[in-house]
Amino acid sequence: MDSAVRVKLQDLPRTPLAGEGNFVWKIPFPSGNDGAAVLKVYFGSRSPFLYLKKTLGNRLLTGRTSHMPRARFRTEVECVRLWESHGFRCFGMHPEVRVEGLPEDGYMLFDWTPGLHFREYFKDGTVPLEQRLATWRRWVPEWHRRHATAVRLREPRLIHENGDVKHVMLWRDGFVYFDFEICFTSRDVRDLVGREILAYLRSVGKFFGGELYDRMVDELVAHYPDKTLLLAAWEHAWANRNPVIRVGRWLDVRLKPRHRNRWSKYEVALDLRRRLDAASLT
Amino acid sequence: MRHATRLDGNRIWRVATPGGTVLQKLYAERGGWLRAWGRELTTRLFGAKTSTRAAGRRATEARLLALWREAGLDVPADLSAAHPELVNVRTLVLEDVPGTLLSAALADPALPAARREELLRRFAAACRRRHDQALSRGEPALIQEHGSVQHVIVSGSRLVSFDLENAFRPRRDLRPLLAKELASVLRSLARLGDEPRFRADLAVFVAGYGDVERLREVARHYLAPSSLLWRVVWAVDRRYDERRGRRHGKYRVLRALRDATA
Numbered sequence: 287m288d289s290a291v292r293v294k295l296q297d298l299p300r301t302p303l304a305g306e307g308n309f310v311w312k313i314p315f316p317s318g319n320d321g322a323a324v325l326k327v328y329f330g331s332r333s334p335f336l337y338l339k340k341t342l343g344n345r346l347l348t349g350r351t352s353h354m355p356r357a358r359f360r361t362e363v364e365c366v367r368l369w370e371s372h373g374f375r376c377f378g379m380h381p382e383v384r385v386e387g388l389p390e391d392g393y394m395l396f397d398w399t400p401g402l403h404f405r406e407y408f409k410d411g412t413v414p415l416e417q418r419l420a421t422w423r424r425w426v427p428e429w430h431r432r433h434a435t436a437v438r439l440r441e442p443r444l445i446h447e448n449g450d451v452k453h454v455m456l457w458r459d460g461f462v463y464f465d466f467e468i469c470f471t472s473r474d475v476r477d478l479v480g481r482e483i484l485a486y487l488r489s490v491g492k493f494f495g496g497e498l499y500d501r502m503v504d505e506l507v508a509h510y511p512d513k514t515l516l517l518a519a520w521e522h523a524w525a526n527r528n529p530v531i532r533v534g535r536w537l538d539v540r541l542k543p544r545h546r547n548r549w550s551k552y553e554v555a556l557d558l559r560r561r562l563d564a565a566s567l568t
Numbered sequence: 569m570r571h572a573t574r575l576d577g578n579r580i581w582r583v584a585t586p587g588g589t590v591l592q593k594l595y596a597e598r599g600g601w602l603r604a605w606g607r608e609l610t611t612r613l614f615g616a617k618t619s620t621r622a623a624g625r626r627a628t629e630a631r632l633l634a635l636w637r638e639a640g641l642d643v644p645a646d647l648s649a650a651h652p653e654l655v656n657v658r659t660l661v662l663e664d665v666p667g668t669l670l671s672a673a674l675a676d677p678a679l680p681a682a683r684r685e686e687l688l689r690r691f692a693a694a695c696r697r698r699h700d701q702a703l704s705r706g707e708p709a710l711i712q713e714h715g716s717v718q719h720v721i722v723s724g725s726r727l728v729s730f731d732l733e734n735a736f737r738p739r740r741d742l743r744p745l746l747a748k749e750l751a752s753v754l755r756s757l758a759r760l761g762d763e764p765r766f767r768a769d770l771a772v773f774v775a776g777y778g779d780v781e782r783l784r785e786v787a788r789h790y791l792a793p794s795s796l797l798w799r800v801v802w803a804v805d806r807r808y809d810e811r812r813g814r815r816h817g818k819y820r821v822l823r824a825l826r827d828a829t830a
């Protein structure tokens with residue numbers, strides 16, 4: 287029996303939400319939160335040539351999944367199901383909704399989730415600092431649980447490829463994650479954990495500034511259980527097990543002036559290592 | 569930070585878990601790869617000690633913690649099986665033993681003399697019990713490779729030994745190993761104060777140990793070894809101490825032990 291709900295694209299009043307790339311619209315959805323939902327169309331404004339170029343780069347160089355629209359759709363759907371199966375909340379999906387006028391397997395309707403992005407929440411001066419840090423302390427064990435699960439299962443899809451404070455939300459007293467179109471393919475999940483930690487911390491520094499960064503990283507070191515996974519961030523940048531990558535990074539850090547920036551991955555990795563060394567009893 | 573690209577030694581972090589605080593110990597290489605391999609090669613050539621590489625030290629510590637516990641000796645519990653989320657091929661999870669280091673307690677001028685003497689006696693008696701087992705079982709792993717009052721935690725009524733990453737390999741005669749451990753322990757004791765203080769501490773240690781004959785034999789074994797090989801080894805040790813200007817060299821502390829047990 288076909289339980290699909292069919293709507294026509296041209297009948298939908300659409301409010302654009304995303305800046306570039308995909309088409310992401312807020313549309314009316316009577317059973318959704320605030321009577322709305324988000325329609326994400328993976329066939330976006332970019333040219334097919336760009337998709338192809340990015341796909342080649344992803345598959346051949348950087349160890350990521352394809353950038354082609356249907357592949358991104360499949361990756362995102364798989365990741366959301368995987369993350370939710372391990373107890374991490376993501377935007378609810380409505381695959382039963384079919385939109386006429388859009389290519390099959392090229393779009394998905396997600397729950398409208400009016401939560402607070404980490405990016406806004408943590409720099410909101412109206413929320414007391416201690417309350418914000420308490421939220422961070424509450425989030426850190428969940429973050430660790432995901433990393434530990436990914437390492438245990440050798441599951442790169444549990445690593446947030448585009449992970450940063452823009453892609454986590456605080457909603458109904460819990461945390462909601464989004465943006466899973468691309469994920470890593472490497473089975474060296476420990477290294478991917480290190481990479482993700484660096485990406486999050488860099489975004490903490492860039493968006494919230496040095497003072498809050500210091501407090502948040504101190505809290506992270508104090509409350510993140512497996513310190514060796516935190517150390518994986520330093521290993522990712524400075525002590526990669528692959529000698530070719532290590533040499534590449536060595537050249538990278540010396541040749542590009544932007545890597546001397548405080549929020550470059552190399553500087554953040556060293557900063558984290560210093561804090562871990564300071565926390566060590568030896 | 570001395571080295572941006574290498575850890576250069578272990579790390580131990582205190583981690584809060586629902587069951588209480590534990591220690592996560594990360595075993596890392598000491599020095600660069602050349603030094604680490606050089607040290608390992610030397611160790612293997614002489615065959616006297618277990619591996620000095622990080623993975624080897626982790627394996628040795630796990631084995632020794634189980635062995636010492638099974639022998640009824642007080643060491644931190646290996647909690648790795650209970651904390652799979654903190655364990656990997658480079659780490660162990662150990663009991664977080666609250667307390668102060670024996671070296672710090674003995675160096676504390678506020679510690680009453682009677683309590684100080686009691687601690688030292690208990691420590692010596694614990695060493696004796698362990699040595700008895702090592703000799704009766706012919707088990708060199710029960711002799712602490714890096715014995716020191718800095719490697720004992722005073723935790724209430726417990727004296728907990730730690731740092732068991734390295735061990736001696738099996739051999740027929742364990743007396744030279746006993747001499748090594750006692751020399752190392754006595755040097756750590758000598759560092760706590762001046763000469764008269766050390767002599768007084770040594771007398772308490774000898775009394776607490778309770779087997780003067782064994783201590784005398786151990787000292788004699790070091791100062792006048794029967795085999796040519798040990799004579800050479802000790803001579804190198806002695807020269808090394810003298811060259812580095814060590815006030816508390818093995819030769820000196822074992823001569824003091826010989827005098828104290830004469």
